[in-house]
Amino acid sequence: MRLFLMLALVSALVTFVGSIAVWKLGLKYKLYPKIRDRDVHTRPTPRLGGVAMFVGILAAFGVAWLVSMIDSATFAQLEIVFADPFQVPAILIAALLIVVMGVADDLWDLDWMTKLAGQFIVAGLIAWQGVSIVSLPIGGPDGGIIVGSSWLFATLTVFTIVLVMNAINFIDGLDGLVAGVALIANGVFFLYTYLLVQKTSPFNYFNLASIIAVVVVGACIGFLPLNWHPARLFMGDAGALLVGLLMATSAVSVTGQINPGSLEVGELFPAFIPIILPFAVLIVPLLDFGLAVVRRLRAGKSPFSADRGHLHHRLLDMGHSHLGAVLVFYGWTAVVSVGCLLAFVFPVYFGIPSWVAFALLAAGVVVLLVLTLAPLGRRRRLGAAADLGAGESGSETPSPAGLPADGR
Template identity: 50%
Template sequence: MRVYLLLMLVAAAVTFLTTPFARWVALKSSAISAVRARDVHLVPTPRLGGLAMLIGIVVSVLLASQMPFLSGVFEDRQAWGIVGGAAIVCALGWADDKWDLDWVTKLAGQVLAAGFMALQGVQLITLPIAGTTITSSRTSLVITVLAVVVAMNAVNFVDGLDGLAAGIVAIGGAAFFLYTYGLTQQANPEDFASLASLMMAVLVGVCVGFLPYNFHPARIFMGDAGSMLIGLVMAGAAITVTGNVQPDVMTGSQALPAFIPLLLPVAVLMLPLLDMGLAVIRRLAAGKSPMAPDRMHLHHRMLALGHSHRRAVVILYVWTAVFAFSAAALVQWDWEIVLIWTTVFVVLALLATLGPLRNRGRFLDDDVALSGQTPKVPAAVGAAAPATAVAQSAGDGAADRHETHHGTHGENPAEAHVKTKETVE
């Protein structure tokens, strides 16, 4: 456990220290989120936080490869397959953030990254249904690529408020780490080394290291480079679990998570998957493209209920924790006990979502978050409304690049002017 915690700390520190560099690169390369009528943020904001996250992952995995405790993890190419796939989607996201790629090109890049990872051995060899084995290598490749692409786009869809995606993945990733570590302890009592635990510890670290810059009011967005990266790493870690869990060593109710190795990743991505599914159904029912923008995402509904930007994000954190830690608890406790406590926490989460707390807690009010800051609204926006008013009325981005570029940014006017100038150039 101490090795994983050390790697988590290293990943957080490296990401935190390199995020200003990523912000500088975004400004120099014009990877900046321009302000549109339907957005929440008030000034053009850099959106290349995924670069810092990639650096944090690479440094941490390189350090892990030199640790004797984890030497067995690097006996094959799976770890480097995940890192390589992350690098590919980070480059793809960078290009999309800069040039606004069309959805076909973006999908092709996602398939390329997922395929690269699969060819390095990160493939689904069993389905999460009674340990069903996939006998065809072609079928395994197709299902793996599909699962990874869905995970990347699910995280991309939910990344609509400052700190939302990074916080959800950090919380869910912590639960996933405990889940995989617990399974490894039971399946391999003499060796706790696990690629899934390693990648989840590193992923939690990079998200935590990025959050201080991304929580409302955000100074930088992770962009598609970040949202696709963390989605791919989450999917890669989930897939590697299928090759490390031995269901026959589990007994009783504890066999449930062993036979369903993808249960927790689904729980972690419950909100993103739900949001993406509802968006696709909603848009198709209206006769629109699944990629068409609208104002009906979960985070927009939270704002419509009267929650501030920060409060909406924190409540969605709570829902993620309820789903993720409930699934992780199945490793240690009987499902009946888990169900009882899950019901209790669901009720509490509902009270926080719909109850009187919508207007309580000054720390979570947007005016407090923006106190002492004087965001400059570019002339192109033509609005001088306070951030909270914009947050209530802002629309949604498109499901390709625009899903990831919301946020309220409170920077000094000089810096806002520089970014506005670079956007024009």
């Protein structure tokens, strides 16, 4: 565990220092776009935080590789992550390409077809170099695992990565929103992969999914101080697409390294966690993405055309403050992802049935629904009070010349 903590710390520190440097350079050379109608912020703000996050993530991977080479006796198991000479380099090259494209979009506003083509290219690069879905726990003779065509799963991998990248990018509209959601989601996913590897391979705690998740956690921690409301620096498309790319890659890599069918658990649900948990930690971005696509297609627009109808915009319109809307997103991400994690932890480690975790999840959902909808009730009460006050004022104050109280 200490190596994971060290990697997170390296990623956080390098990202933080890089964020300060990028922020100062962005202000000095005016590397920021004009404020758009749909934007929530009111002052020009640099959008190149994704560059700093990439440098932090790259530094953490570099430290992991050096540790595996220098202290191979202590961290011999870490060599498994770098055993394939092309896998990790392909991920980092794909990350670099998506950051370059994101920076170009942040500065010059690329058209959506160019961006989508770039996303498919980087996703294809990752799938081509072996980070691909290879099995699904949906039936089959080998412990509930079914293995399909490599082309089928490579295609599924590409579309999954592109979907997650766009889902993360779509919610990037409030200060601290994506960084905080990604911090919670990757933190939960790291715990899951770490605990699952302990259970399925007790002599090797290291795997690609855990390392990716923990370095993304570090990058988000390092970036948040400059991105917290009021933000001095945005991660931009470069950062949002980078985070989405790595989150999807982490989730995909689990299926190639871990056989959940080897768990000796009397329930079926834990075997489905590799499929369910990635979607659970991304429940809010995926919901926003789906609603946006449907909304824009119904209006006869491109599904990637910008508008002011995202969930965070709706929360602001409901009456939530900027911070309140962000905390609502954090709450939904934490409740759903932790609830699914407990559905794995309870039966595997404590012998507690999964339904207890689902009961806690349901209770959390009820609480969050109340908190999410609270501004609507407050607005209704204020409106009723205002109407009552206006009525009382009209009945007690005589109008001049015998006219009605409204002057008409």
